[in-house]
Amino acid sequence: MPEVSLSHITMRFGKVVAVDEVDLTIADGEYVTILGPSGCGKTTLIRVVAGILEPTQGEVRINGKSMRGVPIEERDLGYVFQNIALFPHMTVKANAAYGPTVKDLPMEEREQVAKKYLEMVKLLDKMSMFPSELCGGEQQKASLARALATGAKLLLLDEPLSALDARVRVDLRYELRRIAKSLGLTVVHVTHDQEEAMSVSDRIVVMRAGGIVESGTPEQLYTRPRDVFTANFIGETNLLEGWVKQRLPGKSTIELRDNSLIEVENCDPQVGEAVVVSVRPEFVFPFTDGLLSRIEYLTYMGTYWRVSSRSQSNDMVEFDVPSIEGKLYHPGQEVYLMFNRNAAVVYPRPKEGVTEAVKLE
Amino acid sequence: MSRLERATAFVSKPRIRNLWTLIVIVFFLAFVITPTLFVLTYAFTNWDLIQTEVIQDPEMMSQIWTAIANSFEIAAIVTLIDILVGLPMAWILVRKKFRGKELLDTLIDMPLAVPTAALGFSAAIFWGITPADLTNPLGLKIVSSPFLLIILLHIIFSYPYMVRSLSAILEQIDQTFETAGQTLGASKLTAVRTITLPLFRAGLVTGIILCFARSLSETGGTVAALATVANTDFNTAPTLIDSLKSTPALAFTSIVLIILALVLLVVVAIVVKKLHIPFRKVWPRPEKILSRGLAPRLKDATSVLFLVFIVLIPSFFVFTFVFTSSPSTTTDWSQFGQSLVNSFLIAGVVTVIDLAMGIPLALYIAKNRSKWLPETLDILVNVPLIVPTVALGFSLKLFWTGGTPVSGPFAIFLVMLAHIAFTYPLMVRNVTGAVEEIDPTYEETARTLGAKPIQGFKRVLFPMIKASILAGAIMAFTRSLGETGATRAVSTTVLTAPNYIVNLIKLENDYYAAALACIILIIISYALMLALRYITRRRKGVS
Numbered sequence: 001m002p003e004v005s006l007s008h009i010t011m012r013f014g015k016v017v018a019v020d021e022v023d024l025t026i027a028d029g030e031y032v033t034i035l036g037p038s039g040c041g042k043t044t045l046i047r048v049v050a051g052i053l054e055p056t057q058g059e060v061r062i063n064g065k066s067m068r069g070v071p072i073e074e075r076d077l078g079y080v081f082q083n084i085a086l087f088p089h090m091t092v093k094a095n096a097a098y099g100p101t102v103k104d105l106p107m108e109e110r111e112q113v114a115k116k117y118l119e120m121v122k123l124l125d126k127m128s129m130f131p132s133e134l135c136g137g138e139q140q141k142a143s144l145a146r147a148l149a150t151g152a153k154l155l156l157l158d159e160p161l162s163a164l165d166a167r168v169r170v171d172l173r174y175e176l177r178r179i180a181k182s183l184g185l186t187v188v189h190v191t192h193d194q195e196e197a198m199s200v201s202d203r204i205v206v207m208r209a210g211g212i213v214e215s216g217t218p219e220q221l222y223t224r225p226r227d228v229f230t231a232n233f234i235g236e237t238n239l240l241e242g243w244v245k246q247r248l249p250g251k252s253t254i255e256l257r258d259n260s261l262i263e264v265e266n267c268d269p270q271v272g273e274a275v276v277v278s279v280r281p282e283f284v285f286p287f288t289d290g291l292l293s294r295i296e297y298l299t300y301m302g303t304y305w306r307v308s309s310r311s312q313s314n315d316m317v318e319f320d321v322p323s324i325e326g327k328l329y330h331p332g333q334e335v336y337l338m339f340n341r342n343a344a345v346v347y348p349r350p351k352e353g354v355t356e357a358v359k360l361e
Numbered sequence: 362m363s364r365l366e367r368a369t370a371f372v373s374k375p376r377i378r379n380l381w382t383l384i385v386i387v388f389f390l391a392f393v394i395t396p397t398l399f400v401l402t403y404a405f406t407n408w409d410l411i412q413t414e415v416i417q418d419p420e421m422m423s424q425i426w427t428a429i430a431n432s433f434e435i436a437a438i439v440t441l442i443d444i445l446v447g448l449p450m451a452w453i454l455v456r457k458k459f460r461g462k463e464l465l466d467t468l469i470d471m472p473l474a475v476p477t478a479a480l481g482f483s484a485a486i487f488w489g490i491t492p493a494d495l496t497n498p499l500g501l502k503i504v505s506s507p508f509l510l511i512i513l514l515h516i517i518f519s520y521p522y523m524v525r526s527l528s529a530i531l532e533q534i535d536q537t538f539e540t541a542g543q544t545l546g547a548s549k550l551t552a553v554r555t556i557t558l559p560l561f562r563a564g565l566v567t568g569i570i571l572c573f574a575r576s577l578s579e580t581g582g583t584v585a586a587l588a589t590v591a592n593t594d595f596n597t598a599p600t601l602i603d604s605l606k607s608t609p610a611l612a613f614t615s616i617v618l619i620i621l622a623l624v625l626l627v628v629v630a631i632v633v634k635k636l637h638i639p640f641r642k643v644w645p646r647p648e649k650i651l652s653r654g655l656a657p658r659l660k661d662a663t664s665v666l667f668l669v670f671i672v673l674i675p676s677f678f679v680f681t682f683v684f685t686s687s688p689s690t691t692t693d694w695s696q697f698g699q700s701l702v703n704s705f706l707i708a709g710v711v712t713v714i715d716l717a718m719g720i721p722l723a724l725y726i727a728k729n730r731s732k733w734l735p736e737t738l739d740i741l742v743n744v745p746l747i748v749p750t751v752a753l754g755f756s757l758k759l760f761w762t763g764g765t766p767v768s769g770p771f772a773i774f775l776v777m778l779a780h781i782a783f784t785y786p787l788m789v790r791n792v793t794g795a796v797e798e799i800d801p802t803y804e805e806t807a808r809t810l811g812a813k814p815i816q817g818f819k820r821v822l823f824p825m826i827k828a829s830i831l832a833g834a835i836m837a838f839t840r841s842l843g844e845t846g847a848t849r850a851v852s853t854t855v856l857t858a859p860n861y862i863v864n865l866i867k868l869e870n871d872y873y874a875a876a877l878a879c880i881i882l883i884i885i886s887y888a889l890m891l892a893l894r895y896i897t898r899r900r901k902g903v904s
């Protein structure tokens with residue numbers, strides 16, 4: 001029953017601090033994604049879990065057992081590499097049978113196990129082919145089957161879908177989650193794709209510059225992110241700076257930089273404090289009054305139009321209108337915008353400035 | 362239009378360019394390939410002579426077969442040892458990070474800078490039981506078998522080639538494969554054996570062939586070593602060719618050597634491809650024990666000790682000689698001076714001709730892939746690399762003179778031709794490789810901007826392959842400078858520096874002078890090698 005816990009994990013490469021004091025616990029059977037922009041230390045972190053890297057500081061425990069000094073091959077985990085890494089000189093079946101082979105199981109059993117997992121990923125008909133004869137999605141499935149065939153209950157996935165076409169990527173997401181849940185696996189899935197993270201995870205851990213920003217269910221992180229970085233990184237949002245003017249239970253007022261007022265339901269900062277309000281484009285509406293804004297351009301998104309406008313204080317404000325209403329708006333037009341009160345989230349304004357705080361680095 | 366522009370336009374004319382390509386191809390066939398393989402025709406034209414003078418002379422036959430068998434046994438053993446000790450060293454160089462790696466990297470190449478004639482002398486006084494007038498208190502004096510001595514000698518200069526070829530392949534193999542194997546439960550050793558080693562296969566052929574061919578060709582070092590331990594009846598094929606006088610016997614030995622070398626090339630290529638490194642059988646326990654703890658450390662330590670004690674110390678042991686023995690008074694140093702001048706003259710001329718004739722051929726091959734002529738030329742270019750240089754030298758002499766002894770300036774001229782034959786492939790290989798790495802669209806872009814082909818070459822392509830051309834030139838120069846076998850096969854009287862050293866040891870027993878000459882030659886060659894490293898480093902840094 002794998003439960004993974006990381007305490008104070010730090011990984012340095014010379015002067016570069018790739019992972020900085022990370023604490024994280026992953027429960028048995030949980031599907032966790034580690035989400036963050038490229039270069040934030042995700043790969044380094046799961047390599048530390050796998051034992052490919054020895055951390056500079058800190059300790060990895062799997063099932064409560066310290067992994068210090070335990071080599072990769074004795075950690076009993078499956079690892080799917082970003083570049084797939086199927087052995088090019090072996091058939092798909094031999095690849096899948098590699099785990100049972102190096103345990104020196106009897107021939108029939110190797111075969112049986114390999115076939116079982118190839119069937120699970122629906123690749124049984126391609127098992128005599130060599131990796132180079134498969135397309136990207138099939139290769140990724142084969143590499144998943146190979147990892148599963150070791151019988152490990154802990155699965156580490158490093159950007160498993162990033163090498164694939166958009167369509168295949170979406171299909172495979174569901175496959176991944178389905179298989180993980182049916183086998184009762186504990187999964188740590190690393191990705192920089194927030195949509196992917198949202199669609200597969202029980203819980204998302206947001207990383208930035210070597211550290212963990214926050215973690216929560218996809219819904220929590222989308223609707224009520226605790227950090228302005230998360231608000232900006234997951235989904236899309238408008239960030240507007242202002243001050244708390246009035247603070248009442250269930251109804252507070254924020255004055256924006258162009259002196260217009262907006263109402264929000266929840267506001268932790270005190271009256272007079274500098275804040276930044278995050279509100280997603282789907283929760284901004286044109287109305288008879290509100291924030292005065294001039295439309296700059298419209299982008300067709302299929303099911304809706306994304307309208308990009310600029311307020312008098314020169315902030316970009318985006319909002320969505322249904323497809324059929326697209327012709328009601330045109331560049332240069334002035335509109336008044338309202339915000340959905342309970343969808344707006346208020347953060348204290350970061351000391352380093354909003355731009356700096358949401359920068360991906 | 363200026364004169365230069367007009368000249369540029371002239372040489373850019375398709376007809377002129379085709380003419381030049383034609384000249385280069387004819388040069389290659391007439392001056393490189395045909396003379397190299399010409400000796401083979403001797404079997405048809407003079408079969409009766411071979412029949413009466415060689416085949417029907419049992420003593421001669423047994424001498425020839427023994428020498429050839431010695432050569433192949435030595436080459437096989439040397440190659441095997443090189444692979445076994447080369448693999449761990451390649452791993453250290455490619456996969457490990459540690460302080461002093463740069464130093465180790467440099468040390469590996471050191472023996473390459475020592476001309477083999479000097480190496481032979483140095484190794485013989487280190488390992489061998491030498492005559493009384495050669496007392497060096499520091500020498501080990503433990504090897505009495507000439508067979509073993511020659512193996513130890515050949516390991517020294519083939520080891521760097523093997524380590525370099527193996528490292529080059531290992532660098533191409535993504536380490537993720539090994540790590541993936543480990544995440545699937547394989548111990549380090551199991552992962553290496555079942556995943557990385559099978560991926561080595563194709564590249565291993567190059568290493569084996571280079572190593573084997575070098576050992577098979579080696580003359581100067583072997584002659585020098587055998588003369589140093591005062592051995593007269595042990596022969597390898599090259600030393601036999603060096604001492605034989607009868608043309609039919611020489612031809613017969615050369616033919617057998619060339620044919621066997623070419624057959625071997627094909628056999629090795631096939632065997633290594635078919636060779637089944639077992640990856641279905643695993644021994645989880647023993648391999649696990651060998652993967653961790655003491656065993657890997659022991660393996661690394663052994664690799665480094667091997668490098669130091671078997672390769673490096675014997676290479677440079679000659680330096681101790683001048684401190685432990687007294688100078689002879691009879692040495693004619695002006696001869697050594699003259700031999701150095703000759704060596705540099707030959708190497709210089711050879712390099713210039715390699716440049717002029719090699720670059721156009723390389724361009725032609727690299728840019729016309731998938732046509733039969735360039736493809737054939739590409740394969741043919743490798744032939745002189747595999748043909749043992751003594752056989753090559755003899756074949757070339759037979760081609761130009763019919764086998765009569767030569768001397769004077771004409772002999773020097775023939776030596777140059779022989780050196781061109783085995784250095785030319787180095788130049789072509791280097792430049793072909795570099796051109797093929799470059800995206801052809803650069804030059805095409807230049808052409809769409811209005812550049813004539815020759816301008817395209819000068820402004821766009823040349824700057825990018827300049828370093829490889831220079832590397833090829835220095836390689837050709839050093840190989841020519843250190844060559845003994847081909848030179849002596851053409852004429853033992855042509856005074857090149859390695860030849861001079863061999864004669865000092867073999868004919869005059871003037872060991873002190875030989876040692877001093879070796880040291881001077883080592884220093885000069887080392888300076889050249891440093892230049893080569895500097896240039897190739899810079900090339901890596903830029904790309």
Ligand SMILES: Nc1ncnc2c1ncn2[C@@H]1O[C@H](COP(=O)(O)OP(=O)(O)O)[C@@H](O)[C@H]1O
Pocket residue numbers: 013016017018036037038039040041042043044045
């Ligand atoms: N082996 C290494 N040596 C030096 N720096 C490294 C190494 N591996 C990763 N890094 C650095 O650590 C940081 C995090 O890298 P990585 O974990 O690969 O990020 P991610 O997977 O989130 O894109 C990067 O700045 C990267 O350059």
Ligand SMILES: [Mg+2]
Pocket residue numbers: 042043044082159
């Ligand atoms: Mg990564």
